[in-house]
Amino acid sequence: MRVVIALGGNALLRRGEPCDDETQRRNVATAAAALARIAAEQDVVVTHGNGPQVGLLALQAEASELSRSLDVLGAETEGMIGYLIEQEIRNRLPGRSVATLLTQVVVDRDDPAFEQPAKPIGPVYAAGRAEALAAERGWTIAEDGDGYRRVVPSPEPRRILELDTIRLLLDAGSVVVCAGGGGIPVVESAAGSFHGVEAVVDKDLASALLASGLEADVLLLLTDVDAVYDDWGTPSAAPLGLVTPGDLRRRHFAAGSMGPKVEAACRFVEAGGGMAGIGRLEDAGQVLARRRGTIVRRA
Numbered sequence: 001m002r003v004v005i006a007l008g009g010n011a012l013l014r015r016g017e018p019c020d021d022e023t024q025r026r027n028v029a030t031a032a033a034a035l036a037r038i039a040a041e042q043d044v045v046v047t048h049g050n051g052p053q054v055g056l057l058a059l060q061a062e063a064s065e066l067s068r069s070l071d072v073l074g075a076e077t078e079g080m081i082g083y084l085i086e087q088e089i090r091n092r093l094p095g096r097s098v099a100t101l102l103t104q105v106v107v108d109r110d111d112p113a114f115e116q117p118a119k120p121i122g123p124v125y126a127a128g129r130a131e132a133l134a135a136e137r138g139w140t141i142a143e144d145g146d147g148y149r150r151v152v153p154s155p156e157p158r159r160i161l162e163l164d165t166i167r168l169l170l171d172a173g174s175v176v177v178c179a180g181g182g183g184i185p186v187v188e189s190a191a192g193s194f195h196g197v198e199a200v201v202d203k204d205l206a207s208a209l210l211a212s213g214l215e216a217d218v219l220l221l222l223t224d225v226d227a228v229y230d231d232w233g234t235p236s237a238a239p240l241g242l243v244t245p246g247d248l249r250r251r252h253f254a255a256g257s258m259g260p261k262v263e264a265a266c267r268f269v270e271a272g273g274g275m276a277g278i279g280r281l282e283d284a285g286q287v288l289a290r291r292r293g294t295i296v297r298r299a
Contacts, residue, residue, distance in 0.1 A: 002045075004210060004214065005222060006220065007031055012048070012084075015124065028084045032091075034282060035284070037284070040093060045216070046178075047177075049180075050077040050200075053081065054122075058121070070185075070198045070199060070200060071198070072196065074200060078100075078102050081181075082100030085100070097173055098176075100176075101177070102162075102184065103162050105161070105186065105209075106160075106188055107201065111153075118153075121152055124145065130148035154200055179206050182201030182203040184196060185200065185201050205267070207221070207264060208276075216273060219273060222278075222280065223278070226239065226283065227278065228243075232253075242297065248262050248266055248296065278293055
């Protein structure tokens with residue numbers, strides 16, 4: 001069975017944790033334990049978030065007055081996070097080939113997202129600090145939980161340039177780590193060449209596109225909550241078990257948290273995928289077995 005596993009940002013950094021190597025290694029070790037149990041029996045592709053890391057690199061660049069673009073910073077985080085995940089999986093599956101692949105994702109240069117930044121990156125700030133940074137640096141900021149974060153354009157992923165290479169690695173028996181942070185956003189010129197753009201592609205939507213392109217059997221979207229909840233944050237909140245895309249599309253989910261995961265699950269199943277599961281990272285095997293989490297299937 002071919003499984004694409006999308007790790008939420010909590011796989012590397014939980015809210016409030018420092019973005020240092022020791023913290024990330026510790027969290028990746030926990031994630032890799034869950035991944036390795038699945039990869040021991042299935043063909044696995046791993047994707048991951050990069051919001052805190054790419055935001056931190058952008059802050060460091062500004063502090064040193066260096067000109068750094070988001071596409072290049074995205075490539076840096078793909079390599080850094082991919083290395084940590086690859087090493088931990090390899091240590092748990094001796095003899096198994098594991099490969100990290102920098103992945104370019106084509107977006108439309110006319111995507112309206114470039115005029116409406118909405119993807120959060122970097123740390124969480126209190127209201128006053130966020131407003132000061134927005135005024136000082138020309139950032140767009142938005143609420144994120146109890147605080148505020150910088151938001152940047154997040155255009156729709158249209159095509160994955162390295163799809164054939166990913167397929168070759170899978171066919172050769174490798175566990176593949178790719179499309180980190182949604183991949184490196186690029187646009188295609190009229191002449192057919194590609195160029196990076198100032199944006200961050202949503203990791204979950206890119207993972208759904210990747211899973212469909214690979215004709216995967218399952219897409220797992222792993223995060224820090226045990227399921228998708230109806231009426232989240234209210235006294236009547238209730239977890240959703242087995243649902244269809246139609247069931248989910250009749251409900252509303254927060255754009256900055258569960259919304260992209262729900263949309264990704266729906267797209268994958270609607271495009272012909274067998275099953276999408278949303279649940280906690282530590283429950284990955286149980287979600288795959290349809291015993292926990294929210295399971296999205298066709299009617």
